[in-house]
Amino acid sequence: MYAYIDGKLTFKCPTYIVIEAGGVGYQINISLNTYSALANTERCKVYTWLHVKEDAHTLYGFADEGERRLFLHLISVSGIGPTTCRMMLSSITPVEIQNAIINADVALIQRIKGIGAKSAQRIILELQDKLKKEGPDSLISMPLHNTVRNEALSALIMLGFGKQVAEKAIDNAIKNGGEDLTVEQMIKVALKNL
Known part of the structure; x- marks a missing residue:
C-alpha cells in the first residue's frame, strides 16, 4: 500500500521511528540494521510494508529497497512472521542472511533468537533456489539510477x-x-x- 514515506524524522529509538510527512506522524517499526543506517539524519526516506491484521495495521520500515525485498522473501516462508523477520534483520545484516540462505548455513540462521533448526531448514529450503536464481546480491544491491x-x-x-x-x-x-x-x-x- 505504501511504497515509502519521506519526511522529517521526529523520533528514533532502536525498535521504531516516527516520520512526519504531510502533517501526519507515522510510527514505523524498524530493525537495528535500519536504525544504524539512519544514524544522524533529520530527514529520511524509509521504504515500508504494511502488515494488516484484524486488530492492527502495522508499518515496517527499511533503510533501503533491498532490505525490504529480503524481508518480503522471509515472510513468505510458512511460520515466519514480520516480528521474526525484524528479529533476523536486527541480529545479522541482510547480506549475511542472504549468504547464509544461499550457502545453506543452518548454524548461522539458527543462532538468531526465535529460529530453531526446523525453521532455519525451512527458510533455506524455500528461499535458496529463489535467491540463487536471482543471482548473488540481487536483493541487496539496487541501482542508484534506473536506466x-x-x-x-x-x-x-x-x-x-x-x-x-x-x-x-x-x-x-x-x-x-x-x-x-x-x-x-x-x-x-x-x-x-x-
Whole structure:
C-alpha cells in the first residue's frame, strides 16, 4: 500500500521511528540494521510494508529497497512472521542472511533468537533456489539510477526469469533494436528471444 514515506524524522529509538510527512506522524517499526543506517539524519526516506491484521495495521520500515525485498522473501516462508523477520534483520545484516540462505548455513540462521533448526531448514529450503536464481546480491544491491536497461531487467526477473538469462535477452534486444528502445519495447523484444 505504501511504497515509502519521506519526511522529517521526529523520533528514533532502536525498535521504531516516527516520520512526519504531510502533517501526519507515522510510527514505523524498524530493525537495528535500519536504525544504524539512519544514524544522524533529520530527514529520511524509509521504504515500508504494511502488515494488516484484524486488530492492527502495522508499518515496517527499511533503510533501503533491498532490505525490504529480503524481508518480503522471509515472510513468505510458512511460520515466519514480520516480528521474526525484524528479529533476523536486527541480529545479522541482510547480506549475511542472504549468504547464509544461499550457502545453506543452518548454524548461522539458527543462532538468531526465535529460529530453531526446523525453521532455519525451512527458510533455506524455500528461499535458496529463489535467491540463487536471482543471482548473488540481487536483493541487496539496487541501482542508484534506473536506466531503461535496469528497469527492463528488473521486470524480467519479477516475471520469473533468471538474472543471467534475462541479461542476455536484454543485451540481444539492445543489439538488435538499438539503445533508443523504451522499457516496454525492450521487454517485448527480450521476451521474443526467451
